[in-house]
Amino acid sequence: MKKALSIFLLFTILILSACSNTAIQQKSEKEGEEPTETELTWLEILEVYSQENLSAQNFFETYSKYIDQFTSTTARNMANEMYNKVVQHLITSKDNKRLYFLYTEGFIKHKEVLSKDLVKSVNQIVADVKIEEDAKKEKIKRILSIIENKNFDSLHSYIDDTLDKETLDSLLSYGYAIEELQKNGETNHFFDLLLSISPLYKGEKNKEIEAFVTKYLALDEWKEKYIVKINNRIMNQEYKGDQVKNIPLTAGMSKQEVVYSAWGKPLQIKIFPTDQGVSEQWIYSDIKHLTFDNNELTGWQE
Template sequence: MKYILFLCLSCSLLLTSCSDKGTQEKEKTKEEVTEEVKLLLEKGQYNNAGSLTRDSRGETENTSEIEYYNRLSDYIRLRELYDQKRYPTLIENYIDSPIKDKLLQKDIIEMLKYSFEVLINKERHVLATELYNSLDKESKSGLGDLNDKLQEIALSVKELEKNKQKQVREASSKSKIDQYLQYMKEGNYSKISLDSASNLTNFGKNFYHLSIAYDYFYNDSSINYIQGQDSLPEISLNAITEPLPEVQPYIDQLRVEINNKKQPSKNFGVKIGMTKDEVLNSSWGKPDSINTTTSAYGSSEQWVYGNGNYLYFENEVLVTIQN
């Protein structure tokens, strides 16, 4: 009988002990669970941390605590990605499921800051900027001056790219300049003008107008060079507002040749109603020959010039221009 009583007492004590143990386990707060999870993560025990979180979630019926443990699971995943150095994926996961709980936020912000720093240091600033822009306003504020840093880098990169493009253009321009100078020496002006017509850079404009001026001067004998008036070659030269050092000698040389070719100033051109004297003092000057016709209505003259140009006078007044 004594043995039976002893056995019952032992079983009772054992049940009480088990009951107390279960009560103690259920009394763990989410703060305590979180600390245990962090300790496990420090040791790299992600599976154990996940199991503890799932068990804690299953032991509570409190809706807010269940939601917290769901976010704690997300935190564990972020920490695993962080330790694996998968920083872009970490940020993307956070963007998809932001975690704002005070127990976790400090660690998460530190992970985010470091992840962005790694991307920036690896010159992946474009990706970093895209990810940063996808964050919510509250998360951005927690990252301090990261936005200023990204903008500063973007400006710096833009300036570097601009300088790089400039160097490429300059190298390309130098090659073209050498080619155009060779064409100038060969007198191949039309090739320069055709090639540079659509080039809106300063060097393109330089050689376009220069080649046109030289082409006029050496290949168009119909141009008049009158003192006090700009000829067609000079008008083209005047269009070169910012002469390149390589172009300036050609400009100076052509201006000298143009000035040597200019005639004393006369009234330029002719128009209906001019007298003979006015025509003689114009750029047309004296004709090669004159054909005179006399009739009952008066006299008329045909002044013949080269290249099929004719002037007709009636009663000493110019009435027709044919060219």
């Protein structure tokens, strides 16, 4: 009886072992096979999004959506290589603010597939930009404190060349509008100051500023007239001929730097609100245009 039981157990173990080996072999074959048609389609989508920094967010979102659905090792490795490529391109092009946004907002969340060098670089860039952003927030708080205390003399003498021009102009115009309202009421100058405040400002006390402006202007009217005013300001600015230089475009250039370059002023400007702020397209011809995101040059086509 014991001998029969032993033989049965041995036979069972052999069967289970054979099944296990077969499963491992099948899995190994599965992992090593070529990508399926569906996987190839996903990889093509990722490849398109990996080409430009402007599409980096779409790339990371698409990668997160599909990566766990890849069944072949080949497809997974190709996706991971593109992931490294996109991060590396953001670093090489010095698009630090975009990299910071994508990281802090949780789009770059698969750091485990990055090389050790890239992880180190990303961590350093995020730390450096955070210091800059914290310093920017403190400056904004300082300006708002001056406005809250109605210290308008200090406001008129306030100078800062580190804040982006649109943010600084919006905050100063907000303070000047409060001053004008208190001194002279709802004058034409007061409404002109309101239209110098960006409706896309998302910083400290943005809701309070929006409530102040929309007390006197409808939100749609404010947005429409602000865009018209900014366009006119750019198109009608006078620039000396000797300021135009034959310098190459580089990511991160300001609008003024681009105008001072050989590209000069555009024929047309289109402004588009985005979740991260504002995107502008400067059009020079049917195929020649520039793209700005939050006042920084991010792409161009010649």
